[in-house]
Amino acid sequence: xxxxVVETHGLTRDFGDKRAVNNVDLxxxxxxxxxxxxxxxxxxTTLMRMLTGLLTPTEGTARVLGTDLPGNAEGLKRQIGYxxxxxxxxxxxxxxxxxxxxASVYGYPRKQKKSRIEELLTRYELEGQVNQLSGSMxxxxxxxxxxxxxxxxxxxxxxxxxxxxxxxxxxxxxxxxALFDLVDDGTSIIVTxxxxxxxxRCHRIAILEYGIKRLDGAPPDLxxxxxxxxxxxxxxxxREAKRLLDAxxxxxxxxxxxxxxxxxxxxxxxxxxxxxxxxxxxxxxxMVTGTRANLEDVFVSATxxxxx
Amino acid sequence: MISPRRIGAILKKELxxxxxxxxxxxxxxxxxxxxxxxxxxxINTNLxxxxxxxxxxxxxxxxxxxxxxxxxxxxxxxxxxxxxxxxAERAIAASDVRAALILPHDLARRVSQSRDPAGPGKRETKxxxxxxxxxxxxxxxxxxxxxxRGMPLAELVQQPAxxxxxxxxxxxxxxxxxxxxxxxxxxxxxxxxxxTMIMFTSAAIVRExxxxxxxxxINTPVKPLELMIGKIIPFLVIGLVQVAIVLGLGNLLFNVPxxxxxxxxxxxxxxxxxxxxxxxxxxxxxxxxxxxxxxxTMFVILPSILLSGFMFPFDGMPKPAxxxxxxxxxxxxxxxxxGVVLRDATLVEMAGGALWLSGFTVVGLAVATFRFNKxxx
Numbered sequence: 001x002x003x004x005v006v007e008t009h010g011l012t013r014d015f016g017d018k019r020a021v022n023n024v025d026l027x028x029x030x031x032x033x034x035x036x037x038x039x040x041x042x043x044x045t046t047l048m049r050m051l052t053g054l055l056t057p058t059e060g061t062a063r064v065l066g067t068d069l070p071g072n073a074e075g076l077k078r079q080i081g082y083x084x085x086x087x088x089x090x091x092x093x094x095x096x097x098x099x100x101x102x103a104s105v106y107g108y109p110r111k112q113k114k115s116r117i118e119e120l121l122t123r124y125e126l127e128g129q130v131n132q133l134s135g136s137m138x139x140x141x142x143x144x145x146x147x148x149x150x151x152x153x154x155x156x157x158x159x160x161x162x163x164x165x166x167x168x169x170x171x172x173x174x175x176x177x178a179l180f181d182l183v184d185d186g187t188s189i190i191v192t193x194x195x196x197x198x199x200x201r202c203h204r205i206a207i208l209e210y211g212i213k214r215l216d217g218a219p220p221d222l223x224x225x226x227x228x229x230x231x232x233x234x235x236x237x238x239r240e241a242k243r244l245l246d247a248x249x250x251x252x253x254x255x256x257x258x259x260x261x262x263x264x265x266x267x268x269x270x271x272x273x274x275x276x277x278x279x280x281x282x283x284x285x286x287m288v289t290g291t292r293a294n295l296e297d298v299f300v301s302a303t304x305x306x307x308x
Numbered sequence: 309m310i311s312p313r314r315i316g317a318i319l320k321k322e323l324x325x326x327x328x329x330x331x332x333x334x335x336x337x338x339x340x341x342x343x344x345x346x347x348x349x350x351i352n353t354n355l356x357x358x359x360x361x362x363x364x365x366x367x368x369x370x371x372x373x374x375x376x377x378x379x380x381x382x383x384x385x386x387x388x389x390x391x392x393x394x395x396a397e398r399a400i401a402a403s404d405v406r407a408a409l410i411l412p413h414d415l416a417r418r419v420s421q422s423r424d425p426a427g428p429g430k431r432e433t434k435x436x437x438x439x440x441x442x443x444x445x446x447x448x449x450x451x452x453x454x455x456x457r458g459m460p461l462a463e464l465v466q467q468p469a470x471x472x473x474x475x476x477x478x479x480x481x482x483x484x485x486x487x488x489x490x491x492x493x494x495x496x497x498x499x500x501x502x503x504t505m506i507m508f509t510s511a512a513i514v515r516e517x518x519x520x521x522x523x524x525x526i527n528t529p530v531k532p533l534e535l536m537i538g539k540i541i542p543f544l545v546i547g548l549v550q551v552a553i554v555l556g557l558g559n560l561l562f563n564v565p566x567x568x569x570x571x572x573x574x575x576x577x578x579x580x581x582x583x584x585x586x587x588x589x590x591x592x593x594x595x596x597x598x599x600x601x602x603x604x605t606m607f608v609i610l611p612s613i614l615l616s617g618f619m620f621p622f623d624g625m626p627k628p629a630x631x632x633x634x635x636x637x638x639x640x641x642x643x644x645x646x647g648v649v650l651r652d653a654t655l656v657e658m659a660g661g662a663l664w665l666s667g668f669t670v671v672g673l674a675v676a677t678f679r680f681n682k683x684x685x
Contacts, residue, residue, distance in 0.1 A: 052527060054684045074682075077529045088524035092328050093321065104317030105528045149524075 005030045005157050005188045006051060010060035013046050013211075020046040022211040023060070028190065028204075030156075033183055035202035036192040037299065043211035044192035045085065048159055051190070052082050065157055078106065081155035085162045087142045091135025095126055095145050098134055099152060106153035120148040124178065140171030147178060151187070158182065160191040164198065176201055196296045207302045214302040219295055226293040228252050228301050229272040233261040235286030248279040253300050264297060310537075314530055318538025326542055332508075340500045340550045341557070347496055348562050352488045355452040360384040361396045361408040366415035373464060374419075374437070378409065381459065383452050393441070400443050407442040407453050422461060437461070482650045490565075493558035494649040495618040497551050498580070498641045502612045505547055505581055509588025510601040512539045513680065518597055523684070532680040536673060540585045547581035548574075555649065568648035572655050576644045579665040583637035586672025593679040612638035640664050 006028040013021040021043040028034045036044040049055040051064055053073025062069040067076045089098045099120065103113045121127050124144040129137055134145055143163060150158060160179075164172040176198070179189055191202065199205050199219065206216035215222060233241060238261050245254040245263055252264040261280075265272035273288045280286065326332065364371050379386065388405055390396045396408035412418070418437045444450040483490040513535075516522045525535070555573075558564040566573070587608065595601035613619065615633035622630065622639065633639045640661035647653030655662055 049684060054523070054526065056683060074529065077527060080527075082524075082527040084520075084523045084527075086520050088520045088522075090321065090325065090521060091519070092325055097321070097324055101317055101321050102528070104320075105314050105530050107311065107313060107529065110313075 003030065004028055004063075006034075006062065006064050006190070008051075008060060008062040011047070011050060011057050011062055012059040013043075013050060013055060014058045015046075020211050021050065021057075024206075024208075024211075024213045026206065026213070026216075028188070030188045031183060031186065032203035033179060033189045033191060033201070035199045035205040036190070036208055037194065037196075037199040037205050038192075038208035039194055039303075042208045044208055045161055046211075047208070048161055048190065048192055052076070052080060052159055078153065079156050081150035081153070081158045083146050083150040083158070083160045083163055085165070087134075087146060089134055089142075089146060089149060092133060094131050094133055095121070095137075096130045098145065099149055102149040102152050108153055116152065120152060123181075124148050140167045140174075143167050143171065143175060144178075147175070151182060156187065158187050158189045160189065162192050162194070165194070172198070196294070196299065199299075200295050207299055209303040215298070219298075222298045223293045223295060226298050226301060227267050228264040228293070228297065229267060229269065230291050230293050230297055231263050231265060231272050231276050232289050232291050233263060233276060233280060233282070233286060234259060234288075235282050241280035241282060241286070244280050245276065248275075250275060251279065253304060255300070262291075262297070264301060310531065310534055314534045315538045315541075318530070318535055319541050322539055322542050336504065336546050336550065337553070339504055340496075340553045343500060344493065344496060344554050344557055345561075347492055348489050348558065351492050353448070353491075354486060354488060355448055356382050357385045358383060358407060358449055358452060359387045359405045361388040361390055361399050361405040362386045363390050363393055363396050363408060363410045365413050366411050368416060370419060370464070371411045371415050374411065374415070374461075375409075377461075377464065378456065378459070381456065383456060384409075396441060400441060403443075406446075406449050407440055409438055409440055411438045419461065419464060487562075489558070489562040490650065491646070493554065493562055493564040494645045495616075495642055496558075497554045497577070497645055498616060498638050499613055499618055500550055500554060501547055501577075501581060501641075502584055502638045503609055504550060505543060505584035506588040506591070506608055507602070507605050508543050508546075509539065509585045510591040510595065510605045511598050513589065513592035513676075514595045514598055514601050526682045526684075532677045532682065533673075535680070536586075536589055536676055540582075540589070543585055544578070544581055547584075548577065551577050564649070566649050567652040568650075569652070569654075572653075573645075573648050575655055576641070576648055576658070576662070579662055579669070580637055580641040580644075582669040583641075583665045583672065586669045586676060587637065589676035590672050590679070593676050608636070612636050615639065616642045618642055634664075637665055637668055 004027050006026055008024055008026045011021060011024045011026070012019065024047060036047060038044050046055060050057050050069070051062055053069055053076055056070045064076060065079050067073075069076075090101070093101065096117065099117045100113070103117060108116060121130060124147060126141065126144055126148065129141055129145075134142060137145070143166075147163070150160075164175055167175070179191075183189060191198075193199055202219065204216065204218050205222070207214045217225070235241070238256055238259070242254045242256060242261055245251045245261070250266045250269055252266060254261055254263045263276050265275060269275055273290060277286065277288050282288070362375060364375065375386065378384065384407060386409075388399055390399065390408070393408070393410050396405075396410065399405050400408060415437060418435050421434050422437060440453050440456070442450055442453045480486065516525060555564075555566060559566055588605070591604045591608070592601055595604055611633070615625065615629065616622070616636060616638040617633075618638075622633065622643070625633065644653075644658045644661045647658055
């Protein structure tokens with residue numbers, strides 16, 4: 001008997017000729033935030049929609065909260081919350097009306113409905129917007145309202161599809177604080193993102209590319225386990241240096257970040273700094289220093305693989 | 309299990325949205341109001357005062373008297389006078405007039421012939437006293453002029469009026485004064501309901517998709533049938549309000565009687581509204597966006613108006629067309645509403661139509677529910 005909230009085996013989904021999700025095996029344990037990290041079109045949303053029963057897998061099976069998919073999705077709806085990528089509540093209804101609607105369709109007990117909505121309004125700082133049409137609120141306020149609606153019926157598992165891609169950094173920070181509060185209350189959360197800083201906040205992540213799961217694990221473990229050495233280059237003429245580095249076989253990647261180049265070198269190279277200095281033709285003015293891998297390095301090294 | 313609570317939630321949401329959509333609310337009232345006034349006054353199947361030309365080649369007191377008699381029928385008004393039939397033909401071709409009356413030189417002799425009873429031994433055969441040239445392309449105009457063919461000349465020839473006895477006597481039930489409004493107004497109920505009910509519901513489901521609400525909605529435990537019922541109820545009420553406006557004002561302004569029982573009227577109307585709404589929902593599950601929904605609505609509305617018997621008598625259509633027309637709820641409703649309002653028909657007498665509408669509603673609702681998929685594939 002497995003106590004995972006999500007377990008998939010060979011989950012695959014085709015749209016016509018295009019394979020959006022390819023043979024994904026996942027195991028997500030309860031009480032954590034699990035992130036699907038990947039570029040746009042990598043199959044994150046498709047994978048999430050299969051787990052909520054919105055899409056039927058072409059192949060493979062999934063077990064979500066003990067419910068086998070495909071099939072049986074209706075019973076699952078009450079136990080999961082789903083926050084869509086674009087705001088999908090009624091823009092011509094007020095915050096209260098939207099939450100009242102959500103409470104009623106989820107069959108939230110009538111007597112406790114009012115106090116539950118008030119509690120959520122306080123928790124997500126929406127008291128001032130109670131009677132405001134949701135369409136006229138800011139992006140950050142809309143996200144908070146959508147979160148309130150998604151957790152109103154106390155779901156055991158919460159799906160968030162790129163929840164903060166349309167909000168400012170401050171709203172994003174507040175939003176993530178709210179997510180950790182939910183985890184603290186026992187909710188498991190699955191979130192898709194293409195932001196590194198957001199992925200870094202997850203307990204565990206899966207990196208997806210072309211519908212294939214390239215890597216999964218806890219972000220610190222992934223960074224520690226990166227099969228590459230990272231060096232930073234400072235100096236003049238960085239664009240030329242990048243071109244030279246890109247043409248060098250033992251250099252995995254080189255990317256400019258502000259006034260620096262971030263370079264990944266094959267792990268078996270004994271003196272990565274010396275190799276970079278020589279390959280980039282830096283001369284005396286350049287500075288090369290070794291540095292710790294970050295999640296973006298992990299992402300880059302995991303996704304430079306060929307398309308399959 | 310169908311949950312009344314979830315239906316209530318959908319219903320409440322729909323009502324709030326409707327309340328905030330003032331344009332739709334205004335249309336709900338204005339469509340029946342304006343169309344009743346417009347069509348009630350404008351549509352008249354009794355043709356009057358067709359513009360006509362006169363070619364009087366006899367130029368006698370007799371011809372002038374005949375012309376006055378023709379004008380007194382009010383079927384035509386002589387707007388042009390020409391010397392020759394050729395000029396009159398040109399005027400018809402130019403659409404200045406729709407018909408021309410030609411009175412020949414020997415009008416007096418022809419009239420006097422018509423006075424004598426025809427019998428054996430008479431050398432001369434009777435001939436018409438004049439000729440109409442008519443633009444026959446519009447059959448209604450042609451029929452109106454044709455009606456003048458047998459116009460009695462008794463007055464002209466100082467004959468006693470009762471000398472000619474009609475072959476048949478005709479008793480006109482339900483609309484003895486032959487006012488078009490009596491037929492138009494009840495029919496208008498069918499047209500307006502078809503238009504608004506199908507149009508509103510055909511947009512209902514697809515609007516949720518277009519506004520991006522569908523993905524949220526299908527993630528909730530809402531069942532398709534609950535969604536359909538919740539969306540139908542507000543329009544059921546709107547439909548009844550529209551019927552009340554049309555029949556009430558029709559009674560007030562156009563003196564159209566409501567002879568039937570209110571219960572029967574309500575039952576027939578609800579049946580038709582239900583059928584129209586479920587048809588709209590089916591369209592809504594087929595359409596990908598609101599524009600497509602609108603196009604499909606038009607596809608249904610035109611035959612509903614033209615084949616239902618609203619404009620042209622149902623019995624005059626060829627059999628295959630009648631079969632097609634009977635598929636549309638509007639056709640059945642048209643005969644039923646006229647039956648209730650004008651003839652005081654009971655539901656039992658109209659059982660066929662009532663059954664068809666009920667069946668249509670149930671099947672439509674089932675198809676819409678079945679077609680509405682709570683998945684995205």
